[in-house]
Amino acid sequence: MRFGRRAPDSGLRRPVRWGLAVGAAVAMFVTTSAALAAFSSLASNGATLSTKRIFGGVRSAWPSDVRDASGGAAETNSSDVLSYADGLTVTTKSWSSAFAATRFDDFDFSGGRPAAVPVTSATFNFTFAPSRANDDACFYVEVRRASTNALLGTHGSSGSPSACSTGATVAATVSVSSEVTNTDIANDLRIRVYANNSTNRPLKIDLASVSITTPWFTTTLFEKRWDDEANAAAAVVLWPFVATDGTAYMTVGNLATAFNAARYLKFTPNQAVPAGAAISSAQVQLAYKSATNGDTTCWYFEVYNGATLIGTHGSSGTPVSCNATTSYVTNTVSIPEVDTVAEANSLVLKAYVRNSGSRKASIELVQVDLSYYLD
Amino acid sequence: MSRRRVLSLVPPLALSAATLAIGSAAATATAGPASGHHSLRLVAKPGRIAPARLLAPGDRVERLVELRARGRGRFAAVYFAARARRSSRLDTDRVQGLRVELRSCPRQWKRRGVVYTCKRSRVVLAPRALVGRARLKRLRLAGGQRVHLRLVVTLPRGSTGSLSGQTTSAVYSFRGVRAKRR
Numbered sequence A: 001m002r003f004g005r006r007a008p009d010s011g012l013r014r015p016v017r018w019g020l021a022v023g024a025a026v027a028m029f030v031t032t033s034a035a036l037a038a039f040s041s042l043a044s045n046g047a048t049l050s051t052k053r054i055f056g057g058v059r060s061a062w063p064s065d066v067r068d069a070s071g072g073a074a075e076t077n078s079s080d081v082l083s084y085a086d087g088l089t090v091t092t093k094s095w096s097s098a099f100a101a102t103r104f105d106d107f108d109f110s111g112g113r114p115a116a117v118p119v120t121s122a123t124f125n126f127t128f129a130p131s132r133a134n135d136d137a138c139f140y141v142e143v144r145r146a147s148t149n150a151l152l153g154t155h156g157s158s159g160s161p162s163a164c165s166t167g168a169t170v171a172a173t174v175s176v177s178s179e180v181t182n183t184d185i186a187n188d189l190r191i192r193v194y195a196n197n198s199t200n201r202p203l204k205i206d207l208a209s210v211s212i213t214t215p216w217f218t219t220t221l222f223e224k225r226w227d228d229e230a231n232a233a234a235a236v237v238l239w240p241f242v243a244t245d246g247t248a249y250m251t252v253g254n255l256a257t258a259f260n261a262a263r264y265l266k267f268t269p270n271q272a273v274p275a276g277a278a279i280s281s282a283q284v285q286l287a288y289k290s291a292t293n294g295d296t297t298c299w300y301f302e303v304y305n306g307a308t309l310i311g312t313h314g315s316s317g318t319p320v321s322c323n324a325t326t327s328y329v330t331n332t333v334s335i336p337e338v339d340t341v342a343e344a345n346s347l348v349l350k351a352y353v354r355n356s357g358s359r360k361a362s363i364e365l366v367q368v369d370l371s372y373y374l375d
Numbered sequence B: 001m002s003r004r005r006v007l008s009l010v011p012p013l014a015l016s017a018a019t020l021a022i023g024s025a026a027a028t029a030t031a032g033p034a035s036g037h038h039s040l041r042l043v044a045k046p047g048r049i050a051p052a053r054l055l056a057p058g059d060r061v062e063r064l065v066e067l068r069a070r071g072r073g074r075f076a077a078v079y080f081a082a083r084a085r086r087s088s089r090l091d092t093d094r095v096q097g098l099r100v101e102l103r104s105c106p107r108q109w110k111r112r113g114v115v116y117t118c119k120r121s122r123v124v125l126a127p128r129a130l131v132g133r134a135r136l137k138r139l140r141l142a143g144g145q146r147v148h149l150r151l152v153v154t155l156p157r158g159s160t161g162s163l164s165g166q167t168t169s170a171v172y173s174f175r176g177v178r179a180k181r182r
Helices: A002-037 A341-345 B003-008 B010-031
Strands: A040-051 A054-061 A063-068 A104-109 A121-130 A137-145 A151-155 A163-165 A170-175 A189-197 A203-213 A218-221 A223-229 A236-238 A264-269 A278-290 A297-305 A308-313 A321-323 A329-334 A347-355 A361-374 B041-045 B052-055 B060-070 B074-086 B099-105 B110-112 B115-117 B122-129 B132-135 B146-154 B167-178
Touching: A040 B060, A104 A203, A121 A137, A121 A163, A121 A189, A163 A170, A189 A203, A203 A223, A264 A361, A278 A297, A278 A321, A278 A341, A278 A347, A321 A329, A341 A347, A347 A361, B041 B167, B052 B060, B060 B074, B060 B115, B060 B167, B122 B132
Parallel strands: A040 B041, A040 B052
Antiparallel strands: A040 B167, A054 A361, A063 A264, A104 A189, A104 A223, A121 A170, A121 A203, A137 A151, A137 A163, A137 A189, A203 A218, A223 A236, A264 A347, A278 A329, A278 A361, A297 A308, A297 A321, A297 A347, B041 B060, B060 B146, B074 B132, B074 B167, B099 B122, B099 B146, B110 B115
């Protein structure tokens, strides 16, 4: 009976004891925390810090649209055939009827866009047809870095091509937005096209360009290097004007010994300055020489905003420069009249050229450098 | 109540008493006269610093902050901390991102054009990445005293385009640690 009475008492005492202990611990914690809180004092404030949308810097552009009236007659369209869907085509080497890892065409695109700008959409534009109307041809693409050839992504496959033609010209578009996520990649972009042809013949390519959209501007990237490996052997074609690399454009016609208003070259740089940008400086770089040793070639130029003349640099009496050597000479000329976004994006350079031997001239580089920022 | 029951309550009561004593002792030793209107407090003015927008590499932003100690006693140390309420590469990139520096002046800073000057200014926080915590050097602050700080935030000249179009909302904190009474 004694044990029978003690059992319920013991069941009560234990919770009470633990309750007291826990309560005391909580009390200690609260008291100590309050003491430590009083140990220091806090004062705070805040501020928002933000950067310009595009930092100031020099961005270059090169012409893909070139009109040549060097002979004094009507303009010849010397524009890059691959950069415009104008019905003018290049013909590749012969493909095989089956896709092959060694048969591809590489297109590297010119950069010059402000660095690190996010790209919201990017599309590879590819207009092509088999070389014969009764053939079939298909393609798929890889997205790569031009500088390293690193593979970024693949769109389509040999089993499921991006697009096919049954003989007619096809204007295909392939979204490459998942790889071209910023202008750093866009400025260093290679698109590798794997193709086939049902009768092992070439393709005709009208257009190979990349359209990109960013929060601040929209632009098209034009190719500057085409490596046709349709037959599994490299064949590189460089577009002139974009570098002092020895690849030059030779005037279509022979020049005259005197300047003439009807003898000129017209260059339209592929500029994409965002709306609202502040342009702090602009300049033209042009590298040239005579096509024939012993000749002297001279030049001066006009700057147009579309069709409107806004500046002249040099003259028929005082050219920008003359080159009597066998090496390319690069002239750098400031064009301060280009100080608005509209002028920059509609810029046309019209170069008047003469040659002492009434022969052709070679132009290695035409580059417009714009320094701008976007708040 | 039986004797046994009384004895069974002793251990928990003893534990409670001990913990309460320890807690009270801690409060007394550190807080001291910090109660009521005499408590040593650190006040920073202004409470909100003017924003700095459209920064570009090489830009430098100067803002003034007055730190005031209210109450009795003195601070043994003052710590500066910055955190990002809204984070971006401006604060996560600790090499090219924003950097902060603090200088103190015994008097009000004088405005000269776009900068603030002080003949007897001293570096209390050497340039460092914005986010983090550091003790301010050579900063003495007792109750009733104030110190005039110039906070300089810079975007390094070598910062690349990846830091363009970024926004960080920073919260600056000053924490004073009270000196023990003798």
